[in-house]
Amino acid sequence: MKTPSCTLLAEVRAFRQKYPDVRYVDLIALDIPGHFYGKRYPVEMLEKVAAGSPLKLPQNAVLLGVQGGLFKIGDYCFNDGDPDANRRLVPGTLKPVSWESQPLGQMLITSDGTDAPIEFEPREVLARVLQRLQNRGIHPVVAFELEFYLFDKKLANGLPQFPRDPLSDDTDDQPNLHIERLSRFSAVLDDMAQTARDQGIDSTVITAEIGPGQFEINFGHSDDALRAADWAALFCRSTRGVALKHGYRASFMAKPYLQFPGSGMHVHVSLYDGAGNNLLAAHQQQALRHAVAGCLQLLPHCMPIFAPNHNALRRLGGTVNAATRASWGFEDRDACVRIPESDPRNLRIEHRLASADANPYLVLAAILAGLEHGLETRQEPIAPLNDDRSSGTDFPVEMLDAVRAMQPHTVVRDTLGAEFVDVYCENKRQDHLAFQQEINAREYRWFL
Known part of the structure; x- marks a missing residue:
């Protein structure tokens, strides 16, 4: 499931060439209630991620409730030190955002296909069933x-x-x-x-x-x-x-x-x-x-x-x-x-x-x-x-x-x-x- 960094890097560079006014890209993933969470990356930093630099977000971001709060679920959230977990870029999903007031891009990220996927991430759950x-x-x-x-x-x-x-x-x-x-x-x-x-x-x-x-x-x-x-x-x-x-x-x-x-x-x-x-x-x-x-x-x-x-x-x-x-x-x-x-x-x-x-x-x-x-x-x-x-x-x-x-x-x-x-x-x-x-x-x- 891993995509060669050269392929991702080519995707990011082609995007930058086509949309030179875009300075930031939202890296987004769906949490358990079905809301997007993520980070807004400068597009030049996205190029580094595409080239192989690690992309880490808190593991427990997946566990947010409907209103965005964290619940105590087993040892997650409050007894686990709130660790980061690796994510990867989903190839083919880097696209322009046309509904914002400023030029912007977005791209899906996921833990499925990484060395240590988050077992309760929704996309990873589906990926396991499909595999x-x-x-x-x-x-x-x-x-x-x-x-x-x-x-x-x-x-x-x-x-x-x-x-x-x-x-x-x-x-x-x-x-x-x-x-x-x-x-x-x-x-x-x-x-x-x-x-x-x-x-x-x-x-x-x-x-x-x-x-x-x-x-x-x-x-x-x-x-x-x-x-x-x-x-x-x-x-x-x-x-x-x-x-x-x-x-x-x-x-x-x-x-x-x-x-x-x-x-x-x-x-x-x-x-x-x-x-x-x-x-x-x-x-x-x-x-x-x-x-x-x-x-x-x-x-x-x-x-x-x-x-x-x-x-x-x-x-x-x-x-x-x-x-x-x-x-x-x-x-x-x-x-x-x-x-x-x-x-x-x-x-x-x-x-x-x-x-x-x-x-x-x-x-x-x-x-x-x-x-x-x-x-x-x-x-x-x-x-x-x-x-x-x-x-x-x-x-x-x-x-x-x-x-x-x-x-x-x-x-x-x-x-x-x-x-x-x-x-x-x-x-x-x-x-x-x-x-x-x-x-x-x-x-x-x-x-x-």
Whole structure:
């Protein structure tokens, strides 16, 4: 996985030649809650890193809570001396940042592929799963879809406001799927799509979704699953920046309005062997059934990954196309695991449960772990929704219940890593407890 320094050095020098006004580059990585952390490097120092100088950041930056604080997790953070850990530059990700007020660049960094990777870093967790699949001759092809909302830039008493239609100056407060919404908000949407492409992201279809100010972006299918997750992470960062530039807020919050649909992260996955044959189509799609069974078996034990916060769990309340039980079906958007209609070459699953603000590396790692488990155990799935509308198994919808279901589960610990599972579950538990440490206005209204 290591990239020769000459290749990285050539990338940095080509960037400097193409963007001579850029003086600084943000070196960024995703932490456990799905936020970027990192350092802003002078571009000449980046050239030294590309040439082989060490790149070190605190190991425990990965452990930050949703609000950026550190939690005591085992001996991490407060009893380990807060050590540094090596990171490496991710080749091909050095790109210009166009939404800031000054010329800037950004580049992904990671501990995976270093001599001592951080076991609980999200990208490293996914890299381990992919390496195990590769060792078995299994090669995933992946595509993400992300839903998000646009809001007015200004909040009203801390609450989001509907975005203003730039043509009429009225609020876009009507839920619809109309194509005209794409035209009315074309300036910001086109900039988002172009900025994504400038970041190397293969962004494709844009859809106006049901919620007011809600949209969806699709990405191309990639045979580099790590890069597919990189695209999802980087798109969230650039989209927020572009929205602010146009006078809006963009949010991937799972359930910003109780009365309107939430925002999801849909992940399409197909599996191929070394000769390019679709493994899911083998034996009259029997492997597909085994893969589905594995996904559904692990799903209730990976809920802290698919719904990583209190608000994300709200999304699972039975609104449009949001599953309330672990289920599957052919061409059925009410299912957690949907099988889109396709020819055998492109047969795939669409995993629809994760919220848009989930960590894409961990979501994909959990999905692949489920597929792998199903192919190994070769069990039959429950009935599809097409045959039985009541088919499905329950999954936890409260965070502490979800953590209790995930942490001791043997298969989850074996496939995602025991150290990661312990760290992640404690991070979610501490975030949940911190969320409870505030008395809101409703509590006073009900009980004062």
